[in-house]
Amino acid sequence: MSGLTNGIDGNPLLSPLSQDDPELCKIIQSEKRRQRRGLEMIASENFTSRAVSDCLSSCLTNKYSEGMVGQRYYGGNEFIDEVEKLCQTRALQAFGLSSEEWGVNVQPYSGSPANFAVYTALVEPHGRIMGLDLPDGGHLTHGFYTATRKVSATSIFFESMPYKINPATELIDYDKLQETARLFKPKLIIAGISCYPRHLDYKRFREICDENGSLLMSDMSHVSGLVATGLSPSPFEYCDIVTSTTHKTLRGPRSGMIFYRKGKKGVDKQGNPIMYDYEDKINAAVFPGLQGGPHNHQIAAIATAMRQAAEPYFKTYQEQVVKNAQALASGLSECGYKIVTGGTENHLVWVNMKSVGLSGAKAEKVLEEVAIACNKNTVPGDKSALNPSGIRIGTPALTTRGLKEHDFSTVVKFMDEAFKIAKDVQAKSGPKLVDFNRVIHEDEFKTRLNDLRERVEEFADVFTLPGLPDL
Numbered sequence: 001m002s003g004l005t006n007g008i009d010g011n012p013l014l015s016p017l018s019q020d021d022p023e024l025c026k027i028i029q030s031e032k033r034r035q036r037r038g039l040e041m042i043a044s045e046n047f048t049s050r051a052v053s054d055c056l057s058s059c060l061t062n063k064y065s066e067g068m069v070g071q072r073y074y075g076g077n078e079f080i081d082e083v084e085k086l087c088q089t090r091a092l093q094a095f096g097l098s099s100e101e102w103g104v105n106v107q108p109y110s111g112s113p114a115n116f117a118v119y120t121a122l123v124e125p126h127g128r129i130m131g132l133d134l135p136d137g138g139h140l141t142h143g144f145y146t147a148t149r150k151v152s153a154t155s156i157f158f159e160s161m162p163y164k165i166n167p168a169t170e171l172i173d174y175d176k177l178q179e180t181a182r183l184f185k186p187k188l189i190i191a192g193i194s195c196y197p198r199h200l201d202y203k204r205f206r207e208i209c210d211e212n213g214s215l216l217m218s219d220m221s222h223v224s225g226l227v228a229t230g231l232s233p234s235p236f237e238y239c240d241i242v243t244s245t246t247h248k249t250l251r252g253p254r255s256g257m258i259f260y261r262k263g264k265k266g267v268d269k270q271g272n273p274i275m276y277d278y279e280d281k282i283n284a285a286v287f288p289g290l291q292g293g294p295h296n297h298q299i300a301a302i303a304t305a306m307r308q309a310a311e312p313y314f315k316t317y318q319e320q321v322v323k324n325a326q327a328l329a330s331g332l333s334e335c336g337y338k339i340v341t342g343g344t345e346n347h348l349v350w351v352n353m354k355s356v357g358l359s360g361a362k363a364e365k366v367l368e369e370v371a372i373a374c375n376k377n378t379v380p381g382d383k384s385a386l387n388p389s390g391i392r393i394g395t396p397a398l399t400t401r402g403l404k405e406h407d408f409s410t411v412v413k414f415m416d417e418a419f420k421i422a423k424d425v426q427a428k429s430g431p432k433l434v435d436f437n438r439v440i441h442e443d444e445f446k447t448r449l450n451d452l453r454e455r456v457e458e459f460a461d462v463f464t465l466p467g468l469p470d471l
């Protein structure tokens with residue numbers, strides 16, 4: 001046998017990572033330990049299955065395959081074609097779609113490129129789009145800009161007008177959206193969220209689009225697992241285009257998909273059929289417009305995730321995701337925290353920390369100190385996305401690990417204890433975040449936080465973490 005640094009039989013390319021690159025391997029092992037011994041509550045994250053991870057580390061990563069199935073620019077793609085075709089078929093099946101009426105491009109590297117590809121394909125440069133404003137729960141790629149800066153490329157290359165939530169109800173203000181759309185005449189309206197715990201009214205979106213000749217695109221990234229299992233209204237009935245990431249509630253690899261209508265759209269005045277023309281435009285926008293070769297290991301992993309999404313256990317899982325989110329929302333509310341919109345119908349809980357005198361950044365920081373991961377988030381009424389007053393928490397990842405409602409009662413207790421410590425830190429540090437982040441590491445708080453962290457880690461460690469075995 002050869003020595004460690006020479007790999008197997010003297011060939012370094014055959015060494016496992018632990019031998020080839022112990023330095024990096026150690027960092028990955030630490031991250032794995034963090035995932036196992038912490039509570040992952042980022043609403044957009046999940047833990048993939050062993051089978052999905054197997055696809056991601058397969059030989060498919062080696063192959064270039066620019067073009068579409070059966071029309072590649074490189075040779076040697078007969079099996080890659082099979083993988084991509086299988087993925088498309090399963091993606092349509094997972095959402096109950098007929099291949100006569102819908103097609104899907106599974107090549108986008110992730111959600112942001114998928115959205116940009118749709119705008120590139122169907123909205124001319126500087127054409128008009130409307131999306132939910134980011135501070136109100138929308139996503140960057142739905143056209144976000146501020147008074148001083150065009151933050152997202154979707155507001156640089158397209159003219160974007162946000163729609164908002166009603167500050168009193170904290171729900172999307174569809175009447176206002178209708179009024180603005182009548183004036184702005186957008187080419188495309190985006191029905192999608194990044195932090196909004198309520199179902200969307202796709203029928204209303206459609207009516208507004210029809211009034212103005214606008215296209216309707218759903219970005220269902222956050223809720224696509226719920227859509228696949230009928231727990232969230234389906235956007236497919238009303239939308240022209242539906243985009244999604246594949247790694248959130250859908251629990252696949254990090255990747256993206258674009259569903260588009262195809263076939264007959266209607267008839268003209270002479271009775272001749274009018275056909276949808278999205279397919280070629282979208283395919284061309286993805287490649288060669290914006291991307292190079294598709295990531296075939298990701299496409300295979302989506303195929304596996306889409307097969308899993310059709311299994312009965314996936315529906316049971318999604319039901320538990322929602323039950324857990326509702327238990328989390330009501331638990332926090334009973335402890336005095338203000339839940340934006342008063343509750344949740346999906347996988348995420350939006351908490352206004354102003355109600356207890358903490359900022360989103362301080363709440364995120366104190367939770368991180370005790371091995372609970374979440375993200376700070378704007379809440380209705382915030383003036384700047386840089387200083388948000390709330391946090392966004394979600395249940396998909398912990399539900400994958402097997403936590404049930406009663407476990408979330410324990411999670412609520414951990415969070416409440418952490419926030420109480422944060423209040424004590426703030427009483428000493430004053431309001432500035434930089435002082436808070438210093439004082440939190442002083443001995444009196446460190447001891448309390450370490451004690452809580454140990455209890456969180458002991459609790460989390462019990463639950464199974466799927467994926468590949470440790471390196």
Ligand code: DSN
Nearest residue numbers: 043044111139194195
């Ligand atoms: N970062 C993802 C989210 O949290 O919604 C989307 O880009």
